[in-house]
Amino acid sequence: MSINYAILGILSYKSMTGYDIKRIIQDSAFMHWSGNNNQIYKALTDLFNKGLVTHVVKHQESSPTKKIYTITSEGLAYLKEWVLSPADLSEIKKPFLVQLAWSKQLNTNELDKLVDGYENQVKMQLLMAQNNKQDTNFLAGSTALQATIWHFIDDNIRRTYENELGWIEDLRRAIADIPNENNVTLDVNMKMTIEEEKDEEIMKYTIMSNNEITYVHYNNSATKLSTERNILDIITAVAENNTQFVLLDSETLSKDFLEFKKGLVANMLQKFTLYHIKSAIIIKDINSLKSEFKDAIAESGRHDVLRLFTNIADAEKWFLS
Structure with missing residues (x-):
């Protein structure tokens, strides 16, 4: 999926600069592109050359010159055609699952550490989803339908991380009482030292x-x-x-x-x-x-x-x- 569609989608709400577009993409939890300057401006040049966007240059006395982009009618038609096309299948890309699959050499403490690390990552991602300060000024004036759709997009992301935390709890319960042949019997004093x-x-x-x-x-x-x-x-x-x-x-x-x-x-x-x-x-x-x-x-x-x-x-x- 090209970043061009993300840019056209953002511009379908409001005209804005390349910098503004970059900030929106960077802060988004579901637009996966990095949003770096080269990627954004290269895509904007491509869209301009195809007649899908236009731009005007705004000179400012005390600030740098701005180039403000606006989607054209051709751009809106191009975006609508893509939105109506079949969605790509979701891909499951979780490096943790690969690590977990090859964890047969780990003892209980090492396995706990692996799961703890992943759980902390998921909690941090959930925190970011809950406290996301994404600039949604470009949504101003949108319809009640669109506002509800964007709310449910955020809700989908939040639920994804909450479900993952629930799965981690289920994993812990399932393996808690299963003997681990890699465990080494530790001296009682050594156990106390580790806990301290x-x-x-x-x-x-x-x-x-x-x-x-x-x-x-x-x-x-x-x-x-x-x-x-x-x-x-x-x-x-x-x-x-x-x-x-x-x-x-x-x-x-x-x-x-x-x-x-x-x-x-x-x-x-x-x-x-x-x-x-x-x-x-x-x-x-x-x-x-x-x-x-x-x-x-x-x-x-x-x-x-x-x-x-x-x-x-x-x-x-x-x-x-």
């Missing part, structure tokens, strides 16, 4: 509610954000508590996290941006932070991802905004 290490990896948090918002608050200095796994655990906690807000006390941040070159903060910003999570860090002395770290936070703040505050009240106001 496992507990130490999990950051402890509380759920806070204030008027219109609920957020996950990490304020236990005994467990610190120090690994990529911790970042994934935070995202999972956000998903499980049906929110998109995270508050982190500075005491819960490890030295590695505060060291920008370690890459942990960049990793967190990337994932929080992907899953539309707003996070705040409470730190009394902001000037004590290294400039690289503060610059990264300032940049992310412009995109409503992560900001620094000296008190919880201001952080909550930002969440509410």
Whole structure:
């Protein structure tokens, strides 16, 4: 299926720039193209050459020149012809199922780790579907029928991930009591050590509610954000508590996290941006932070991802905004 149809479909609602089209495709959960500039503008050139779209150039004094695209009557006919054609069969592409199929060498702990990892991925995808901030301004003025159809498209995506989580639960129950020949008998002390290490990896948090918002608050200095796994655990906690807000006390941040070159903060910003999570860090002395770290936070703040505050009240106001 060509990206041309996605572009024509978007333009059938509203005229817009290539950049606007790119944002819509990138934020969509069902338009699978990457939406990079080369792909978008190459497709727009192709559509223009075929007479399926037109464009006008809009000059602006204080901003770059815009090229605004509009679908033509030929483009609408071309799009309708494709919409009425038989839909392609859905393909099942789940790398996890391939991994699971060849898991006969794994012991119980390793198998649990494999399933846990996939479950966390699905939970994060569900979170993104629930909190999707896709720009739907181009739908303004659409009919009640079209608005309902778009609602059910979002509902279909959400149900897909919820069904997958239900399937994972069924899988766990089915294999829970089946003997695993790969299990190795561990010394009791070794088992205790493994459980202690496992507990130490999990950051402890509380759920806070204030008027219109609920957020996950990490304020236990005994467990610190120090690994990529911790970042994934935070995202999972956000998903499980049906929110998109995270508050982190500075005491819960490890030295590695505060060291920008370690890459942990960049990793967190990337994932929080992907899953539309707003996070705040409470730190009394902001000037004590290294400039690289503060610059990264300032940049992310412009995109409503992560900001620094000296008190919880201001952080909550930002969440509410």
